Amino acid sequence: SQQGEEDPQALSIQEGENATMNCSYKTSINNLQWYRQNSGRGLVHLILIRSNEREKHSGRLRVTLDTSKKSSSLLITASRAADTASYFCARIYGGSQGNLIFGKGTKLSVKP
Amino acid sequence: DTGVSQNPRHKITKRGQNVTFRCDPISEHNRLYWYRQTLGQGPEFLTYFQNEAQLEKSRLLSDRFSAERPKGSFSTLEIQRTEQGDSAMYLCASSRQTVEAFFGQGTRLTVV
Numbered sequence: 001s002q003q004g005e006e007d008p009q010a011l012s013i014q015e016g017e018n019a020t021m022n023c024s025y026k027t028s029i030n031n032l033q034w035y036r037q038n039s040g041r042g043l044v045h046l047i048l049i050r051s052n053e054r055e056k057h058s059g060r061l062r063v064t065l066d067t068s069k070k071s072s073s074l075l076i077t078a079s080r081a082a083d084t085a086s087y088f089c090a091r092i093y094g095g096s097q098g099n100l101i102f103g104k105g106t107k108l109s110v111k112p
Numbered sequence: 113d114t115g116v117s118q119n120p121r122h123k124i125t126k127r128g129q130n131v132t133f134r135c136d137p138i139s140e141h142n143r144l145y146w147y148r149q150t151l152g153q154g155p156e157f158l159t160y161f162q163n164e165a166q167l168e169k170s171r172l173l174s175d176r177f178s179a180e181r182p183k184g185s186f187s188t189l190e191i192q193r194t195e196q197g198d199s200a201m202y203l204c205a206s207s208r209q210t211v212e213a214f215f216g217q218g219t220r221l222t223v224v
Contacts, residue, residue, distance in 0.1 A: 030210050042203065043155070045212040088154050092210045099168050100145060100205075100213055102154040 006089060006103040014111055019076045021106040023089035024069075030092035032065055034074050037086045037105075046074075046087075081112045114138060118204050118216035125194055125223055132190045133219045137206030144187050145213060146179055147203040155203055161187060194223045 006023045013019050023032070031050045035043040049056045049065045049072065056063045062075040076083055088105040117136040125131050137144050142163050147155035158177065159169045163184035176194075181187040191198055201220050205213040 033212060035215075042215040042217045043205075043213075045214065048212050090213075099157060099160045100207075100210075101157055102147070104154040107152075 006087075006106050008106060009104070010107045010109070012109040012111065013079055015079060015081055017079055017110075019079050019083070019108055019110070021074045021087050021108070023072045023074070023103055025072075025089075025091050026070065027093060029067075032063075032072050033090045033092075033100075034061075034063060034072075035088045035090060035102075037088065039085075043088065076108075079108075079110045081110050084108060084110045116204055116206050116214050116216035118202075118219050120219060121217065122220045123222070125221070127196060127223055128193055130190065130192045131194055131221065132188050133202055133204075133221075135187045135189070135204030135206075135216060137186070137204070138214055139185075141206035141208050141214070142184065143207045143209065143213075144181055145205045145207075146187070146189050147205070149201045149203055149218070150199075158189070191221075194221075196223050199223045 011019055029051055031048055033048045034046045036046055037043045047058045047061055047063050049063050054065055060077045065072045086105045086107045088102050090100050090102045092100055119134045123131055145160040146158040148158055149155045157170050158173055159179050161181040164181050176192045179189045199222050201218045203215055203218045205215045207213040
């Protein structure tokens, strides 16, 4: 499967703690993207990291990419209850003609 | 609102009926994706278009599913002879080439 895996499947933390989610994939990628989905809502794009980048920041988010290990991680620092959502990584496979494939996601619960 | 628009938001249909969903992407986006999502799972890729060309269709997609994007603008997804297993959220997204995708709120299909 092109989807690869995300772990953990579920993560429960206290407000103020950091949350780390991981994503692995199986074949070469054009870029890797992270999305958030609140319950019953559409997906919202968080951050995109290109295959030639190793780390990227956006506010409280930090994404790393290790192409040798075919893995990425999303770190949310100083989490808030409002960060409670499902987080998905998505990859573009197949170069410029490739499609956008999602993993199964990590369900994050941040308790106040 | 210039985001991705999907209609209808909800659809209840009897098994065996045909249904059609519409997606209006962001106007300058040349890519359009369709996904299906069931509870607790990530979005499952169905098909995508680059302008009016349907570039890829999931091998998991039965022949009862068909999508069109005439003139490279809005898209329709039709499911013929619906089955209970088709019950899911159908998500549409659009993007410019391989950069971040913007999602609509989805169409929730219930087959009874």
